[in-house]
Amino acid sequence: xTSDELAQLRGMLAAAPVDFSIPALEVRAMFDGMIAxxxxxxxxxxxxxxxxxxxxxxxxxxxxxSSVLLYIHGGxxxxxxxxxxxxxxxxxxxxxxxxxxxxxxxxAPEHKFPAALDDCHAAYEGLLADGYKAENIVVAGDxxxxxxxxxxxxxxKATGKPQPAGAVLLSPWADLTHSGATMKSKGDVDNSLSxxxxxxxxxxxxGGASASDPLASPLFGDYSGVAPxxxxxxxxxxxxxxxxxxxxxxxxxxxxxxxxxxPEMPHDWSLFSFMLxxxxxxxxxxxxxxxxxxxx
Amino acid sequence: xTSDELAQLRGMLAAAPVDFSIPALEVRAMFDGMIAxxxxxxxxxxxxxxxxxxxxxxxxxxxxxSSVLLYIHGGxxxxxxxxxxxxxxxxxxxxxxxxxxxxxxxxAPEHKFPAALDDCHAAYEGLLADGYKAENIVVAGDxxxxxxxxxxxxxxKATGKPQPAGAVLLSPWADLTHSGATMKSKGDVDNSLSxxxxxxxxxxxxGGASASDPLASPLFGDYSGVAPxxxxxxxxxxxxxxxxxxxxxxxxxxxxxxxxxxPEMPHDWSLFSFMLxxxxxxxxxxxxxxxxxxxx
Numbered sequence: 001x002t003s004d005e006l007a008q009l010r011g012m013l014a015a016a017p018v019d020f021s022i023p024a025l026e027v028r029a030m031f032d033g034m035i036a037x038x039x040x041x042x043x044x045x046x047x048x049x050x051x052x053x054x055x056x057x058x059x060x061x062x063x064x065x066s067s068v069l070l071y072i073h074g075g076x077x078x079x080x081x082x083x084x085x086x087x088x089x090x091x092x093x094x095x096x097x098x099x100x101x102x103x104x105x106x107x108a109p110e111h112k113f114p115a116a117l118d119d120c121h122a123a124y125e126g127l128l129a130d131g132y133k134a135e136n137i138v139v140a141g142d143x144x145x146x147x148x149x150x151x152x153x154x155x156x157k158a159t160g161k162p163q164p165a166g167a168v169l170l171s172p173w174a175d176l177t178h179s180g181a182t183m184k185s186k187g188d189v190d191n192s193l194s195x196x197x198x199x200x201x202x203x204x205x206x207g208g209a210s211a212s213d214p215l216a217s218p219l220f221g222d223y224s225g226v227a228p229x230x231x232x233x234x235x236x237x238x239x240x241x242x243x244x245x246x247x248x249x250x251x252x253x254x255x256x257x258x259x260x261x262x263p264e265m266p267h268d269w270s271l272f273s274f275m276l277x278x279x280x281x282x283x284x285x286x287x288x289x290x291x292x293x294x295x296x
Numbered sequence: 297x298t299s300d301e302l303a304q305l306r307g308m309l310a311a312a313p314v315d316f317s318i319p320a321l322e323v324r325a326m327f328d329g330m331i332a333x334x335x336x337x338x339x340x341x342x343x344x345x346x347x348x349x350x351x352x353x354x355x356x357x358x359x360x361x362s363s364v365l366l367y368i369h370g371g372x373x374x375x376x377x378x379x380x381x382x383x384x385x386x387x388x389x390x391x392x393x394x395x396x397x398x399x400x401x402x403x404a405p406e407h408k409f410p411a412a413l414d415d416c417h418a419a420y421e422g423l424l425a426d427g428y429k430a431e432n433i434v435v436a437g438d439x440x441x442x443x444x445x446x447x448x449x450x451x452x453k454a455t456g457k458p459q460p461a462g463a464v465l466l467s468p469w470a471d472l473t474h475s476g477a478t479m480k481s482k483g484d485v486d487n488s489l490s491x492x493x494x495x496x497x498x499x500x501x502x503g504g505a506s507a508s509d510p511l512a513s514p515l516f517g518d519y520s521g522v523a524p525x526x527x528x529x530x531x532x533x534x535x536x537x538x539x540x541x542x543x544x545x546x547x548x549x550x551x552x553x554x555x556x557x558x559p560e561m562p563h564d565w566s567l568f569s570f571m572l573x574x575x576x577x578x579x580x581x582x583x584x585x586x587x588x589x590x591x592x
Contacts (some may be wrong), residue, residue, distance in 0.1 A: 234551075251529075
């Protein structure tokens with residue numbers, strides 16, 4: 001049905017591959033430049049805000065809402081910003097009927113693990129301090145942002161504070177040791193990410209810390225008592241096994257887990273929803289899931 | 297929220313454990329006697345039908361529909377019948393807004409592999425011969441019926457006939473070699489099934505055939521090109537890893553797979569929807585998934 005759209009996206013990804021193994025400043029210029037051009041719904045009015053000491057973009061819900069999506073963008077821990085991801089974060093929040101706060105967490109290599117996670121946690125605590133109830137907060141992230149969202153659940157658990165109402169993980173990068181079987185089996189079909197590029201991101205983020213630390217590779221965390229999860233992943237991703245293993249691990253720990261594997265989809269395809277109907281379909285599915293879990 | 301309901305169900309399961317390792321005629325009398333007492337919506341009018349040479353129960357859709365759910369009941373390949381499962385099959389079909397045909401396939405030990413699968417396939421072919429389009433058929437099954445529904449997809453693929461619109465797998469028993477990690481890790485909390493009981497069912501069904509045959513253990517099948525799947529499983533099941541591994545295998549083969557792991561739920565909990573709200577919630581979720589995939 002959408003084979004033309006998909007072929008166009010695959011062509012675009014193949015023509016301008018993002019190589020995370022080149023110097024971060026270069027890949028940042030290239031990647032951030034690309035996503036800054038992505039069309040965004042003109043009705044969205046983003047405002048700059050600082051919550052919990054973390055700066056980011058805020059978007060009000062379509063109708064007044066007491067709930068909020070805390071959004072954590074992707075980019076291999078090295079690149080990306082709330083401006084370039086405002087289309088994706090805005091679409092997810094509007095489909096969910098909730099407010100949205102997307103954060104500019106500190107990036108590697110300038111800031112190493114756990115600086116980014118500390119920023120995510122500070123923003124979550126800031127939302128609580130501002131009066132948002134944990135039960136009306138959903139955390140969400142794509143790719144590296146999915147890693148941080150999962151690590152945030154584990155960090156919140158460690159502090160004894162209440163879990164959010166849910167977590168939405170889009171093509172999450174959950175294992176920085178890269179031990180998943182699809183790291184190899186999907187290597188030829190994934191034209192967004194490479195093992196080499198991810199390794200570069202992981203090395204620059206970790207700065208010598210262990211990739212086996214559950215707060216760095218949340219796949220290895222203990223999920224008992226954490227929030228319900230929605231995991232969305234494409235079949236053509238080297239990170240596919242991060243999602244399938246996460247569903248197994250979290251499910252065994254009695255987490256309410258929904259995993260949806262989308263055939264033929266590349267990494268993080270909802271970032272391209274302006275040109276791909278499956279991106280819009282996935283965003284609608286996220287909206288249904290989130291809005292069923294929080295107050296209006 | 298439903299802890300009282302769940303405690304009541306767990307108590308019931310623990311008080312009358314179904315031991316599939318005793319002679320089949322005895323466990324059949326016990327199991328079939330138990331499920332025959334389960335309350336069923338009195339508005340459902342089942343009729344006996346034979347389609348493709350396979351007898352079973354038919355239920356018309358609430359409103360006229362050109363689609364049908366082919367239902368395959370569970371019972372370790374040894375027990376169960378369409379009468380005892382008419383509540384579950386009827387609820388699933390009515391929630392989906394489609395007609396339903398639930399089949400009395402041949403049981404082991406009297407009839408060995410692949411007799412049951414042959415009956416499922418004959419019923420599918422019979423529905424096609426009766427004018428139902430493959431794109432308007434959804435196959436569904438619980439437990440051993442989930443095994444047969446998956447094997448049916450593989451068998452349909454082998455014949456080159458069109459796949460159905462989807463497959464709904466409720467706590468499927470996908471691996472008769474019992475190699476899943478939860479076979480042991482959930483052994484203490486699963487008070488519906490035991491490794492020993494399943495081994496007895498598998499031995500009597502296989503009658504010497506290899507448990508590694510993908511038509512006997514469909515976890516080991518090649519899923520490329522098969523129908524979209526919805527997998528529903530509880531966190532407290534020794535069969536949990538059958539579902540999580542199935543999602544990984546089918547997803548890697550580019551199947552549209554949705555897996556939902558329900559915390560605290562025991563094996564096949566929607567069979568007990570008359571006493572458990574999560575059973576009704578799961579049936580509603582199945583209905584939404586099926587009705588989005590077939591014509592009215």
